[in-house]
Amino acid sequence: MEFKMFGGDFAIKDLVGKRRYLVFPLLSVAVIWISLMLVFIPQTKQVLELREDLETDQERLERVTRKATVLGGLDEASTNSIFEVVERVLPSQKPAFSVLASLRDLSVESDVSVSKFDFSPGSLATESAKKGKKKAQVRLGGLASFPMELNLTGSVEGINRFLQGLDAMAPLVSVEDISLDLKGGGISEGAVSLNVYYSLPPQDIGRVSDPIRVDFIEKYADLLELLATFNVGEGFVPGVGRADKEDLFGF
Amino acid sequence: MDVRIDLTGGKKRLTLAELKFAKLLRLGMGVLLAVYIGLMVGIAAYRLVLTRNEQVVIDQIARREREIQDKLPLETRLVFADKKLDLIDDLFREKATEKVLLDFFYGLAPTGVSLTDVSFAEKGDEKFVLAGEAESVFSFGTFINTLEEAIGQGLFVEVELSSMKREANGRYRFSLSVLIDIAEFEEG
Numbered sequence: 001m002e003f004k005m006f007g008g009d010f011a012i013k014d015l016v017g018k019r020r021y022l023v024f025p026l027l028s029v030a031v032i033w034i035s036l037m038l039v040f041i042p043q044t045k046q047v048l049e050l051r052e053d054l055e056t057d058q059e060r061l062e063r064v065t066r067k068a069t070v071l072g073g074l075d076e077a078s079t080n081s082i083f084e085v086v087e088r089v090l091p092s093q094k095p096a097f098s099v100l101a102s103l104r105d106l107s108v109e110s111d112v113s114v115s116k117f118d119f120s121p122g123s124l125a126t127e128s129a130k131k132g133k134k135k136a137q138v139r140l141g142g143l144a145s146f147p148m149e150l151n152l153t154g155s156v157e158g159i160n161r162f163l164q165g166l167d168a169m170a171p172l173v174s175v176e177d178i179s180l181d182l183k184g185g186g187i188s189e190g191a192v193s194l195n196v197y198y199s200l201p202p203q204d205i206g207r208v209s210d211p212i213r214v215d216f217i218e219k220y221a222d223l224l225e226l227l228a229t230f231n232v233g234e235g236f237v238p239g240v241g242r243a244d245k246e247d248l249f250g251f
Numbered sequence: 252m253d254v255r256i257d258l259t260g261g262k263k264r265l266t267l268a269e270l271k272f273a274k275l276l277r278l279g280m281g282v283l284l285a286v287y288i289g290l291m292v293g294i295a296a297y298r299l300v301l302t303r304n305e306q307v308v309i310d311q312i313a314r315r316e317r318e319i320q321d322k323l324p325l326e327t328r329l330v331f332a333d334k335k336l337d338l339i340d341d342l343f344r345e346k347a348t349e350k351v352l353l354d355f356f357y358g359l360a361p362t363g364v365s366l367t368d369v370s371f372a373e374k375g376d377e378k379f380v381l382a383g384e385a386e387s388v389f390s391f392g393t394f395i396n397t398l399e400e401a402i403g404q405g406l407f408v409e410v411e412l413s414s415m416k417r418e419a420n421g422r423y424r425f426s427l428s429v430l431i432d433i434a435e436f437e438e439g
């Protein structure tokens with residue numbers, strides 16, 4: 001094949017015949033091709049992966065930096081005080097003793113005598129608590145409770161004060177049922193069914209890079225203020241539950 | 252006579268154009284090779300920079316995570332408090348709804364009727380059991396009229412008298428089951 005090029009006759013066949021002119025270009029192509037396959041493409045892939053890793057790690061660094069800054073800026077004393085208030089109201093263990101202490105104090109304040117109480121918090125884990133009249137209940141979302149029944153004797157006003165006091169008592173209880181029997185001489189007898197609440201600690205607190213919420217302190221400021229006024233029986237020391245296990249010797 | 256002698260031994264010499272092309276081809280390939288090598292060096296250098304940056308970031312992450320680990324007890328307390336406050340808030344809301352319902356029932360009782368027991372037939376159910384005492388049939392009738400008015404307002408779906416008994420002291424002990432329309436209450 002001949003054609004005009006560079007101002008003269010040009011034939012590929014002639015050029016191919018003179019191999020020494022093609023050695024360098026062909027060698028170059030071979031070197032480029034081989035290194036492209038063996039070096040360039042793998043290298044480029046590694047660089048792209050590195051970039052992705054770096055981006056991911058930079059995001060992680062931002063998250064942990066933010067979290068470390070938030071944690072570093074927290075006032076330890078006030079955080080501990082928030083925890084203690086919450087722990088007193090909704091303990092991490094079944095609050096068998098603390099609820100008795102609080103009820104004892106409340107009955108004295110209300111001038112009501114507790115003639116009988118019956119409760120079955122269960123011996124070990126809440127699910128195994130099958131003794132007694134009712135089974136201890138475990139609510140989804142970490143809220144657990146066990147039932148308690150009280151027989152009260154006192155004036156109607158006293159029983160009323162006692163019932164109102166239950167709303168501001170730690171640990172948290174809810175009145176499930178009330179029966180009043182009006183006796184003569186201003187004396188009444190009442191039977192109250194309560195649910196006593198607690199919350200087992202979560203299995204874990206999340207990954208170290210998970211963001212930490214502190215806005216709840218502001219959100220629940222009023223609630224925290226209210227909870228801080230809740231009455232707790234004397235002699236009760238708030239305990240810190242373990243994150244992985246329920247305290248088997250809580251009773 | 253024009254005689255031509257081939258001194259090349261029969262091999263054809265390249266034309267000037269072909270020589271130019273061969274030179275250009277060599278030059279082009281040289282440039283391509285140089286650019287390619289430059290690119291390889293560039294990528295290798297970029298990779299080195301990325302690796303170093305990655306290491307710096309990893310070191311910083313490790314340092315920050317150590318700082319966080321040092322504050323683990325504080326974080327644990329904060330997370331527990333957060334989760335528990337959510338639970339307490341939910342419980343208070345639930346209790347508030349129940350209180351509204353119970354207050355409503357007690358408010359319905361006229362003079363001469365005292366409610367001694369108001370309870371959910373089942374927890375979270377819309378059926379309540381009301382038990383109490385009435386001084387006379389008349390006061391009990393007034394109470395029933397109030398309940399019927401509540402049915403008329405759509406608050407109650409159904410009221411059923413379960414039992415009624417006259418006690419030795421002349422008072423009437425009764426038990427009623429009331430089915431409420433929770434949606435109406437929530438709207439109210």
